[in-house]
Each structure stands twice: as structure tokens, then as C-alpha cells.
Amino acid sequence: MSRSAKPPTAPPRPDQAFISVRGLTLRFPVYGYDAKSLKKHLARVAVGGRLDQARHGSTTVTAVTGLDLELRAGDRLGLIGHNGSGKTTLLRALSGAYEPDEGQIEVRGKIAPLLDLSLGIDPTATGLENIRLRGRIAGLSARQVEDKLEEIAAFTGLGPFLAMPLKTYSAGMQARLAFAVATAVEADVLLMDEWIAVGDADFQKIAHQRLLGLVERAGILVLASHDLDLIRLYCNKVMRMDAGVGSEVVSIKALDELLARPSVR
Incomplete structure (x- = not known):
């Protein structure tokens, strides 16, 4: 054991x-x-x-x-x-x-487990604060989070909404933020429970490319899917x-x- x-x-x-x-x-x-x-x-x-x-x-x-x-x-x-x-x-x-x-x-x-994108999300904190929080939970150092902060924020497309509490976001906006942070972590071993598709049609296109890049760079992928x-x-x-x-x-x-x-x- x-x-x-x-x-x-x-x-x-x-x-x-x-x-x-x-x-x-x-x-x-x-x-x-x-x-x-x-x-x-x-x-x-x-x-x-x-x-x-x-x-x-x-x-x-x-x-x-x-x-x-x-x-x-x-x-x-x-x-x-x-x-x-x-x-x-x-x-x-x-x-x-x-x-x-x-x-x-x-x-x-x-390891990057893309199993529960909502893990570590605080509805009372702002979008930017949640990026920092979720990044640390994902294993990034404080310096790494700050280095990636601008790129993650830009990818979400949420602009000024990142200064607002997450509880004011729609479900789709929350999903975009969570996805952007989760996929900002490079991994040797990538674990996925179903292929992730979030946001509207336009966002799904760029999200798919981002996820595909993460998969291609990983050493091992384990994907559970129906x-x-x-x-x-x-x-x-x-x-x-x-x-x-x-x-x-x-x-x-x-x-x-x-x-x-x-x-x-």
C-alpha cells in the first residue's frame, strides 16, 4: 500500500x-x-x-x-x-x-490532473485573485503564477471583469477562467476526465487548440471518455x-x- x-x-x-x-x-x-x-x-x-x-x-x-x-x-x-x-x-x-x-x-x-476545473475557486475573490489561487493549487510557485498572470488573463478574454468577484460571473465566464488557469500548467503526465469544452463556439475553438498543445507537449496522456x-x-x-x-x-x-x-x- x-x-x-x-x-x-x-x-x-x-x-x-x-x-x-x-x-x-x-x-x-x-x-x-x-x-x-x-x-x-x-x-x-x-x-x-x-x-x-x-x-x-x-x-x-x-x-x-x-x-x-x-x-x-x-x-x-x-x-x-x-x-x-x-x-x-x-x-x-x-x-x-x-x-x-x-x-x-x-x-x-x-502531474496535471484536469479532473475538476472548479477546484480551489473562491466565489468571493476576484478573477485575478482566483488565477493566483488556482495557479498555486496547480503546483505553480508564486513567481511562476506572476510570470503567467498576464497570459492567463488575456486568454480568458474577461478584461475588466477580472477585477470583479467570481460570484458575479456567469457559469460560462467562470468556466473560461478555470480552464485558462488549469491549462497554463505544463505537465509530464496529463490526466483528463473527458475532453474539456467550455464557453461559446468562438472560445471553444481557441480552447481546443490550447488543450491540444498541452496534450502534444505532455509525456503521457490518460484520457477517460465515453x-x-x-x-x-x-x-x-x-x-x-x-x-x-x-x-x-x-x-x-x-x-x-x-x-x-x-x-x-
């Missing part, structure tokens, strides 16, 4: 990015349900994972079971599977948000998640064969 994400003395380059996952199992306690009633509820909403009844009577959901994965620089992995199959849970574990209950995770390189065309376009490998169990990693050319396999659910 361990995790290693410490870089070597010299920061790794994108071409040195590396992910190793061995026997990863993740469990989460569930409160307010017994195992029998929870199993019925999960069946109704088509959520995967295995239910376990602990000796002291509590119930846990095993969201990921015995997963092995190894990725090196140049790998673009697509994660596919139904809702609740464990894709997002795996991404969060790779980002360091979850510690393994069993197994180990080793990640070499700077859009198989997107997976085919941006990924060279694929893994299918099914009730917390990961398939072997196969070439994107074998995607149709992987999809044809029977579900373990």
Missing part, C-alpha cells in the same frame, strides 16, 4: 515520464446503507464496484480491484467503460488524491474498465475487439 511520486534530483523531462501501477485496489466506506439495500440501489443506477461487508458491520465498495498498468513517454491511454466502472477513480488515484488500500502507484514527472471517436483520435492505447477491473492495455487498433468482449458485470 504505497505511492511514489517523488521526482529525481533533476526534474524529469516529458520523454522520461513514467507510470507504474501494481495490484491497485481502492475501497471506500459507505454509510447509511446495509450491503443488501446498497446492492439493490447500485443495480438500479448501473454503478459498478464490489460490495463487501466488514466484520464490524460496515459496508465498503471496492471501486478498483487488483489493477496493473505501466505507461511510458509517448503513451496516450484511453480509458473506456460504463459510468461507475472505475475510470474517474483510477484517474484520481494517479493524481495522488487517493492512497491505495492495496498495491502501489509510482508516477515519475509533473466518446470512442475521441479516443481513436487522441489515444494510441486503450484499457477497458468494468466494475472496477481493468483489462490489459491494448493498441488502439484493437479497440473494436476489446469492446466485443463480454462484460464482467
Whole structure:
């Protein structure tokens, strides 16, 4: 039950990015349900994972079971599977948000998890203050944030609104600011839960190009998506998640064969 994400003395380059996952199992306690009633509820909403009844009577959901994965620089992995199959849970574990209950995770390189763009956003602070706050949360130093501040502010296209509290913004304006900050961080390992599309049609065009550049510069991409065309376009490998169990990693050319396999659910 361990995790290693410490870089070597010299920061790794994108071409040195590396992910190793061995026997990863993740469990989460569930409160307010017994195992029998929870199993019925999960069946109704088509959520995967295995239910376990602990000796002291509590119930846990095993969201990921015995997963092995190894990725090196140049790998673009697509994660596919139904809702609740464990894709997002795996991404969060790779980002360091979850510690393994069993197994180990080793990640070499700077990680950029584009999983929740609203993380760290303060509605009472101004747009500029939120850029600084979100930048620090994303791992930038105070100096790096200031160096990137003008570029991030310009990309948002929000102009004088950046001096106003975020709570006065529309949802689209908030999304533009959050996207601009999140994609200002260069990464060796890029983790994405669906391809990000924010703002109006004009902003989506420039946002797509910015995101594509970030993907191209990253050493490793792990993209979870239900859009198989997107997976085919941006990924060279694929893994299918099914009730917390990961398939072997196969070439994107074998995607149709992987999809044809029977579900373990």
C-alpha cells in the first residue's frame, strides 16, 4: 500500500515520464446503507464496484480491484467503460488524491490532473485573485503564477471583469477562467476526465487548440471518455474498465475487439 511520486534530483523531462501501477485496489466506506439495500440501489443506477461487508458491520465498495498498468513517454491511454466502472477513480488515484488500500502507484514527472476545473475557486475573490489561487493549487510557485498572470488573463478574454468577484460571473465566464488557469500548467503526465469544452463556439475553438498543445507537449496522456471517436483520435492505447477491473492495455487498433468482449458485470 504505497505511492511514489517523488521526482529525481533533476526534474524529469516529458520523454522520461513514467507510470507504474501494481495490484491497485481502492475501497471506500459507505454509510447509511446495509450491503443488501446498497446492492439493490447500485443495480438500479448501473454503478459498478464490489460490495463487501466488514466484520464490524460496515459496508465498503471496492471501486478498483487488483489493477496493473505501466505507461511510458509517448503513451496516450484511453480509458473506456460504463459510468461507475472505475475510470474517474483510477484517474484520481494517479493524481495522488487517493492512497491505495492495496498495491502501489509510482508516477515519475509533473502531474496535471484536469479532473475538476472548479477546484480551489473562491466565489468571493476576484478573477485575478482566483488565477493566483488556482495557479498555486496547480503546483505553480508564486513567481511562476506572476510570470503567467498576464497570459492567463488575456486568454480568458474577461478584461475588466477580472477585477470583479467570481460570484458575479456567469457559469460560462467562470468556466473560461478555470480552464485558462488549469491549462497554463505544463505537465509530464496529463490526466483528463473527458475532453474539456467550455464557453461559446468562438472560445471553444481557441480552447481546443490550447488543450491540444498541452496534450502534444505532455509525456503521457490518460484520457477517460465515453466518446470512442475521441479516443481513436487522441489515444494510441486503450484499457477497458468494468466494475472496477481493468483489462490489459491494448493498441488502439484493437479497440473494436476489446469492446466485443463480454462484460464482467
